[in-house]
Amino acid sequence: MLTVTELIQSINSTLKDNYQSVSFVGEVSTSKLYNSGHTYLSIKDEESEVQAVLWKGTALRSTYRPKEGDQVSVEGYPTLYNKGGRFQIVITKIEPTGEGLLLKKFLELKEKLEKEGLFERKRPIPFFPKAIGVVTSSSGAVIRDIDVKIKERLPSLKIYLVDVRVQGAGAADEIAEGVKLLSQSGLVDLIIVARGGGSLEDLWPFNEEKVVRAIFASKVPVVSGVGHETDTTLCDYVADYRAPTPTAAAEYVTPSRVLLLKDITQLESRLFETEWLNRFSVQVDESGERLDRGISNIFQKLELRLRSATEGVKRIEPVRVLSHLTSKVSNLEEKMQIGAAQKLKLLRSQIKDLPSISFAERLNKVQFQQSRLDRSVIVNFKGSRDSLISLAKRLKALSPEVVLKRGYSIVENEAGLPIPPVQIKRDDTVRIRFSEYKITAKVTQT
């Protein structure tokens, strides 16, 4: 048989095995703070209710004090309390949920500040800050993360830290003061307000009106890096830039030294190493190409001309060429013969102006030309005389005298002119001419 203690211990160990941690939501129905500092609560929904205890140590870690009517989310573990045998939840974490208090306050304040226009101003973040201010706790990971990130990206950057509490009572005052101090110091180009992740309650100081207003009043741009990516505070809304985490804030405000050096080196090499050479080599290339183009154009034209000439030659039939040439030659010969006299005259006058030719040569040429001239003159003269004789013969054959000699006669009027037969009338006196003599006659009949 078990003792009572053993029974409760046994049940507790079973509970511990099966319910190491539970979380649930509900409404606080009763809440009683004892002098010991422990708080005893009842948490319920529509049908059920459970007892819970918030030990003093746990309560001090949070600024939230549960009140009756609050909607809460609870984390904890179930036990059977040995004094009174009562089942209860030992709370490890309790915070308002849904339309819980903080959220309601948050939304109300957000609406109010938004209406005032505090969230609209976004100033540019300096590209290359020389010094920055950081408002956060000097203990903890946040300042270390920022330090590491800045050492990596821009070691020349100076950091001025204002060491503040980042949660709990008084934190908001310190944060607001820190922002103001850095803004008025004139030492920094911008301010980072930072904190690690946490619950809405943990982050609450960053939702306080005085902090939001201090950030808005800052003379230099403010970057918020509060909580994790999913946490949003009013600081994020009012800041000139909202970084999702403290590390991201440090990264955002610092250009990477490595990348900047790379940029500068690239610009340097663009300026000095390649430019002249490139430009000249482009010019040289262009000239070369133009030259190439010119030469190949010339070759192309020559080739075209050659081809058309070849085709022209092919088109000409040898026989036609020969007769063409023959007629050309005889034409030339004719012209030469006709112009020989003038040419000779011309040559004679030109001979005086031909100093380089020896006298003998001139004489030769003259004699040669003269003999050609003589020949042509003789030929011409002979031809002309023959023609003249033939013409004279033909002319003679047509002469009326010759006709009369052949026995014909001519009827003339009294003036001695031949009369056409139609003009001859009856009783006209006409003269009739024979070869050797003339008679006068009277027309008796026509």
Next chain:
Amino acid sequence: MDDLLEQVLAGKSPKLSFEEGLKVLEKLVEKVESGDLPLNETMTAYEKGAEIIKNLKAELQKAEEKITILKKG
């Protein structure tokens, strides 16, 4: 910015922040690359470009990062 660039091309050495220096350098390089600059200004661009590059690098090489605690919480 254009004003600073003109000053630099005129052979002056205006005081430039890191950001201004970088931008002026970029513009100098673009100008030289465009081939629009007359020879004397190209030479000035080289000279001033070298000067700015030296200053920018010096600025980046500084390693005096340290945390000064202004106010202890």
